[in-house]
Amino acid sequence: MxxxxxxxxxxxxxxxxxxxxxxxxxxxxxxxxxxxxxxxxxxxxxxxxxxxxxxxxxxxxxxxxxxxxxxxxxxxxxxxxxxxxxxxxxxxxxxxxxxxxxxxxxxxxxxxxxxxxxxxxxxxxxxxxxxxxxxxxxxxxxxxxxxxxxxxxxxxxxxxSDWLFLTVFLLALFLSIGKRLTEKRNLGIEAELHRKSLAGYPDGFLDGAMYLTGGSVLVTYSMYTISRGQLLYTVPLCCFGLLRYVLRVKSGLSGDPTESLIKDAQLLIIALVWAAAIAWEIYSGYRI
The missing domain is CATH 1.10.357.140 (UbiA prenyltransferase)
Known part of the structure; x- marks a missing residue:
């Protein structure tokens, strides 16, 4: 049972x-x-x-x-x-x-x-x-x-907001591409047997796409923080998180976003620090 x-x-x-x-x-x-x-x-x-x-x-x-x-x-x-x-x-x-x-x-x-x-x-x-x-x-x-x-x-x-919309979309695209990259690398010649789309990605394409979307996320998130008139100091945290994920993928570790967050101590800590920094800036003057 x-x-x-x-x-x-x-x-x-x-x-x-x-x-x-x-x-x-x-x-x-x-x-x-x-x-x-x-x-x-x-x-x-x-x-x-x-x-x-x-x-x-x-x-x-x-x-x-x-x-x-x-x-x-x-x-x-x-x-x-x-x-x-x-x-x-x-x-x-x-x-x-x-x-x-x-x-x-x-x-x-x-x-x-x-x-x-x-x-x-x-x-x-x-x-x-x-x-x-x-x-x-x-x-x-x-x-x-x-x-x-x-x-x-x-x-x-x-x-x-428009900038938040773009940031989330590009971040999701960045993480999805990273996951595909690890699948293509880890499965090798059998990749097509498990996921047909992997056969359609030429060598080097997913790497370039990951770098492109990662850089775009940093730009759109920076614009989002500027549009809010605050939170700009959280951009380095975002940059570190993006680069940590790229390092993880290129080092042969899993690119699954959920698994990466749970199992990678540095990613988890930077995510918690980011959330705490945002909360402090937005809610430090909040009164119930």
């Missing part, structure tokens, strides 16, 4: 729920994260996206089942390892989809529900076709982060 529950939990990929913290960026950066209504709106929004994103991960695992059985790491996931049947996974995905959309319908606005459905549509399109097409695959992943950001703005009634 416990083994089955743990397998179902692994199938949901709870560590990936960290990505849904993007929902809280708009209220955090706008200075409203401490308002009492944020908790009331925030928990349903976060739960809805966690349930919905897990349903998308399960769909992707079902579609990729044959390829994952041959993958050196993914073959240990519940479906390719044979711990769970595809039918059980499909039922769980449907329940999570209904749960996520149900929470949005009951607790949040119709516009938030539209953002959630758009996210689910983007992930479904990615899993069924786009992930095999070079460039479109990483742009589709980046779009998922933008939808989260805009959904957070809708949930908390915060307008997302």
């Amino acid at each position: 416990m083994v089955g529950f743990l397998a179902l939990l692994r199938l949901c990929r709870p560590t990936q729920w960290l990505k849904n913290l993007m929902l809280f960026f708009p209220p955090f950066l706008s200075g409203s994260i401490l308002h009492p209504e944020v908790a009331v709106k925030g928990m349903p929004a976060f739960i809805a996206f966690c349930l919905a994103s897990s349903s998308g991960y399960i769909l992707n695992d079902i579609v990729d089942l044959d390829h994952d059985r041959l993958h050196p790491r993914k073959k240990y996931r519940p479906l390719p390892a044979g711990v769970l049947k595809p039918v059980a996974a499909a039922i769980l995905a449907l329940l999570l989809f209904c749960g996520g959309t149900g929470v949005a319908v009951i607790s949040l606005s119709s516009r938030f529900l539209l953002f959630l459905l758009l996210y689910l549509l983007v992930t479904a399109i990615y899993s069924l076709k786009v992930k095999d097409i070079p460039l479109l695959d990483v742009f589709c992943v980046a779009t998922g982060f933008i939808v989260r950001l805009l959904a957070g703005g809708e949930a908390f009634a915060v307008l997302v």
Whole structure:
């Protein structure tokens, strides 16, 4: 019984729920994260996206089942390892989809529900076709982060600025490209067997694209801090984080954003210092 529950939990990929913290960026950066209504709106929004994103991960695992059985790491996931049947996974995905959309319908606005459905549509399109097409695959992943950001703005009634929009999009693109680069390097000649899009990236292209998007993130984030009239001193923290991720990827370590943040002490510390610096600047004069 416990083994089955743990397998179902692994199938949901709870560590990936960290990505849904993007929902809280708009209220955090706008200075409203401490308002009492944020908790009331925030928990349903976060739960809805966690349930919905897990349903998308399960769909992707079902579609990729044959390829994952041959993958050196993914073959240990519940479906390719044979711990769970595809039918059980499909039922769980449907329940999570209904749960996520149900929470949005009951607790949040119709516009938030539209953002959630758009996210689910983007992930479904990615899993069924786009992930095999070079460039479109990483742009589709980046779009998922933008939808989260805009959904957070809708949930908390915060307008997302142009510079923040560009920064998040380019950062997501940068991280997605880094992940593809590590996959292409680590899988070698078998890369195409596990992810078709990797065959469409010529040698050196992903390296150049990672440097290009990383530099663009630094520029757009700098412009965002200048437009706010504060936070400029956090730009060196952003620069360090970007370079640390590049160093990690080029050193042969995993480029998965969530895994990098959790397992790389320097990245985790710099992220916490960045959050603390932002919080100090924005909330130091806050009074409850």
